[in-house]
Amino acid sequence: MAKQIVVTGAAGFIGRNVVAELNHRGHDDLILVDALGTDDKWQNLSGLRFEDLLSPDAFLARVESGKLGGNFGKVESIIHLGACSSTTERDADFLLRNNYQYTRTLCEWSLKNDTRFVYASSAATYGEGAQGYSDADASTVGLRPLNMYGYSKHMFDLWALKQGLYTGNETNIVGLKYYNVFGPYEDHKGDMRSVVAKSYEQIRCTGEVKLFKSYRPEYKDGEQMRDFIYVKDAVDVTLHFALQKPGAPGGLFNCGTGEPRTWVDLVTAVYTAMGLKPEIEFIEMPEHLQGKYQYFTQSKTAKLRAAGYTKPFTSLEDGVKDYVQTYFLPREK
Numbered sequence: 001m002a003k004q005i006v007v008t009g010a011a012g013f014i015g016r017n018v019v020a021e022l023n024h025r026g027h028d029d030l031i032l033v034d035a036l037g038t039d040d041k042w043q044n045l046s047g048l049r050f051e052d053l054l055s056p057d058a059f060l061a062r063v064e065s066g067k068l069g070g071n072f073g074k075v076e077s078i079i080h081l082g083a084c085s086s087t088t089e090r091d092a093d094f095l096l097r098n099n100y101q102y103t104r105t106l107c108e109w110s111l112k113n114d115t116r117f118v119y120a121s122s123a124a125t126y127g128e129g130a131q132g133y134s135d136a137d138a139s140t141v142g143l144r145p146l147n148m149y150g151y152s153k154h155m156f157d158l159w160a161l162k163q164g165l166y167t168g169n170e171t172n173i174v175g176l177k178y179y180n181v182f183g184p185y186e187d188h189k190g191d192m193r194s195v196v197a198k199s200y201e202q203i204r205c206t207g208e209v210k211l212f213k214s215y216r217p218e219y220k221d222g223e224q225m226r227d228f229i230y231v232k233d234a235v236d237v238t239l240h241f242a243l244q245k246p247g248a249p250g251g252l253f254n255c256g257t258g259e260p261r262t263w264v265d266l267v268t269a270v271y272t273a274m275g276l277k278p279e280i281e282f283i284e285m286p287e288h289l290q291g292k293y294q295y296f297t298q299s300k301t302a303k304l305r306a307a308g309y310t311k312p313f314t315s316l317e318d319g320v321k322d323y324v325q326t327y328f329l330p331r332e333k
Contacts, residue, residue, distance in 0.1 A: 003074050004051065005242070008033040008059070008106070009082030013186040014120070014178070016044040017235045018079060023049050025239075031075075033059040033082060041188040056082060060102065063109050077116035079242045080106050086192055087124060087149045087292075099152035104159060111171050118242040121157050121175040121252065123227070123297055124150030134300050135177060135254045137161055146292040157252055165250070172250025174241040176234075179256030179299050182319070183231025184327040195263065196320055199270045200328050209267045209278075212285040216295055221282040222264040224295045227256035230319030233311075240309050249307055256299025257313040269317045273324035 005022065009015035010032035022030060028049035035056055036042045045053070054062070062068045068075060083099045103119055110117035126133055127144045140161055145151040157175055160166060165173045182194035199209045213221045237255050241248075264280065271278040285293065314322075 003076040004029050004031055005076055006031045006033065006059075006068075006078040006080075008056070008078070008080045009120075010034045010050075010053075011036060011041045011044045011188075012081060012085075013183075013189060014181060014231060014234055014238070015079075015081040016048075016185045017183065017231050018081065018238055019045075019048050019050065021235050021239060031059075035082075039188060044185050044188065056102070060105065063105065068109065068113075075113065075115050077118065077242045077246075078106055078110055079238060080117065080119040083120060083153075085122075085149065085189075087147050088289075089149055092148045092152075095148050095152040096155075099149070100155045100159075103156045107156075107160070107165070107173060110173070111165070111169075114171055114246050116171070116242060116244060116246045116248070117173040118238060119156070119173070119175055120153075121177045122150060122153045123177050123179045123254070123256065123299070124294075125154040125157060125177060126150075126294075126297065128294060129296055132300075133254065133298050135252055135303050137166070137252065140252060146294070161252070166252055167250055169247075169250075171246040172248065174250045175252040176238060176241070176255040177253065177299075178234055179227040179229050179254070179297060181229050181231050181234045183234075183323050186231075195266055196270055196323060199267050200274070200324060203270065203274060203276065207276075207279055208281055209270075210281050210283045211263050211267065212289075212293075213282045214295070215285065215290055215293075219295055222267075222280060223262045224293075225260040225262050225297070226266075226294070227258065227260050227297045227299045228266060228316050228319070229256050229299075230314040230322070232319075232322075233257070233313050236311060237304070237309055241307075251303065251307060253304045253307065254299040254301060255304070256297070256301070258299050258301040259313075259316075260296060260298045261316050265316060266320065269320035270324060272317070273321040274329075 011034040030050040182196040
């Protein structure tokens with residue numbers, strides 16, 4: 001009987017890239033889960049190979065009825081990337097259902113069925129970074145997210161930690177705290193696209209990129225720093241854990257490069273990849289964001305490295321160049 005891999009959020013940004021890489025590695029017995037809606041997100045699935053495509057509600061019904069696995073084939077791993085990823089979403093009850101309760105249901109099923117469970121947490125759980133960016137279990141309980149999205153992710157991390165699900169079990173789970181991921185197939189995300197994608201669009205339209213001013217004296221305008229990670233690296237880290245056996249080591253891990261860079265660095269890399277001279281304007285930040293804005297993020301990577309992930313991360317400049325020159329520019333032709 002076939003061994004299947006489930007990917008939720010499969011038509012989304014990271015999900016689509018995960019499915020493509022699974023195909024590249026010879027896996028096509030895949031169950032994809034996503035809400036395609038009425039926009040063009042479905043186009044992200046074009047050219048991919050898979051066994052079935054289900055809506056989140058249909059997949060949840062299959063899980064709760066006991067029909068996942070069984071005659072459908074053994075589910076070897078669930079890569080749970082589906083969630084509302086909007087950091088400005090205000091409906092807390094929706095985020096609670098969609099990001100916490102749904103994840104918990106899939107996790108509990110995985111534990112009962114000896115299935116590897118890898119899920120997307122988020123660097124948004126770190127809030128403003130006052131407690132640092134350590135992914136050590138002892139640090140997790142003290143984190144204070146700045147928005148409900150981050151809190152909905154943090155809730156599941158805390159639950160899993162309380163239940164002892166990361167280590168010492170026959171089936172250990174893995175949570176990945178993705179930092180600022182950028183790369184191909186994020187077009188459908190609208191305002192939640194990376195600044196790389198937004199910058200490319202602005203340059204094509206006006207020649208100029210707008211960045212938020214800084215409201216903290218220790219950071220000059222445009223010198224706020226984030227840990228940017230190319231989606232190809234994020235996918236590789238994800239599959240490093242997802243393709244291991246259920247009893248393999250688990251844990252809650254940062255998924256970032258460990259090298260924070262400024263917004264000016266990022267925008268300059270976009271201009272360079274396009275063969276243009278940078279033109280940047282600094283604009284006022286909306287008031288509703290000023291108290292919820294991360295001025296600095298930096299992934300601590302020691303725990304990830306100790307878990308056996310040894311590959312080097314793509315530099316910001318190389319990642320942006322690859323994104324612009326192999327994705328954006330060819331589409332214009």
